[in-house]
Amino acid sequence: MNEKSILKAQNLTKNYGSQVGCLGVDLEVYPSEILGLVGESGSGKTTVLNLLSGRLKPDCGSVLYSMACGDQIDIHAISEAKRRAISRSELGFVHQNPVNGLNLNVSAGANIAERLLSGGERSYHRARAKAIKWLEKVEISASRLDEKPENYSGGMRQRLQIAKNLVTEPKLVFLDEPTGGLDVSVQARLLDLLRRLQADLGLSAILVTHDLGVARLLSQRLMVMKDGRIIESGLTDRVLDDPQQPYTQLLVSSTLEV
Template identity: 65%
Template sequence: MTEPLLRVRDLSKFYGSRMGCADVSFELWPGEVLAIVGESGSGKTTLLNCLSTRLEPTSGLAEYRMRDEVWRNLYDLSEAERRFLMRTDWGFVHQNPADGLRMTVSAGANVGERMMAVGDRHYGRIRSTAIEWLGRVEIAEDRVDDEPRAFSGGMRQRLQIARNLVTHPRLVFMDEPTGGLDVSVQARLLDLIRGLVADLGLSAIIVTHDLAVARLLSHRMMVMKDGHVIEQGLTDRVLDDPREPYTQLLVSSILQV
């Protein structure tokens, strides 16, 4: 792996005079998981939405190495190219799984839709692959025809993960993937995500306010405050030896809980 998968340079987003994020630069390597952490209003979600092209940045550059090894500036892609990228090479796991699922079609159809988006039209193969992926995210085969609204929050989140990963993307964005779930459900889901990321060799960018989630899932961490990245490095180093006072405060506040 001589080249990264994603290169970001001086990325900034302003909402009029209000700053969302400013001057963010980093590289993401194949198989690497990057956690973006910070309190509410720190700019981490704005950054994630810019990286995933859901928002157009005010300035800066984000280049992605396509499967043909050609580097493309994400903000020069056409709308059709961006949609294709999101259906094939990328995934996006929302905090609220209802935002990432079609709630009125079956669990199997939610997974199968993603396969059809990349050209698969064989019903038997789509259904069998959907059942296989439901099993991988710990959803029983006999739930394949149930609609997501009949599922618990944790099951919906697992279904959303299956829907995203069935096309074997190279990069997955995750926005507070365990937010709003009970602690026991969070723990099982985190184990599941960690296993799938390792098995599939995925790169992932995870936004979270939970430092325990960041430690469990990520190799590297960026800490944001007031729209700026104030500290970054290997996750264990940042958490065990934080250098910035703000990072020290975040870590100590978790330890005191």
């Protein structure tokens, strides 16, 4: 890969008191690829995701992000104001539970418009038109624009959360178990949607999941975490079909066959 990476993390380390969050994590994400991060609960996946997205400060290490304008910045070295501005324009974060990523007290339209308004949009009609466009892109009827997301089903809420994140056309999206807690048919539709949007928009993403099926379907490269370290990485198909590490072998062989 001689292409320039969009996100580069070096030696990321985070401890919670005497507990290890993650240890010496190095990774790179290239334009238009989805990088999967798998491992059991407590292996440090979410810690890494929070460190990469700037939501958590590392004890040591750096996260370099190439902005749309071409400049490279360290997410943890820039000012709070700049970090927040980048987080709501060039980055996206899809939570496992949509309640954490949505504002349930305002309508679906307002949820989508929020990033635009924070970014300086001062026309009601333009913001609303974009909200309608994105609601339709995630297969929600425009007639439900002014409804509050409390009335939405779990799958719809997750799709709304995706629309909310993508409305500013971010370059990089962090996906934290985006299909967790949804039933399989809804999962399948959501995965289709994510694949289509990724292909259409040329998105890069970091996908945290414990579902190897989801990882195989979405990600091109895969990293396996255990006890805060990355123990194996490679092309998704290689890692899943020919796991090298004993733990990865265990993980792959533990998957239930239908």
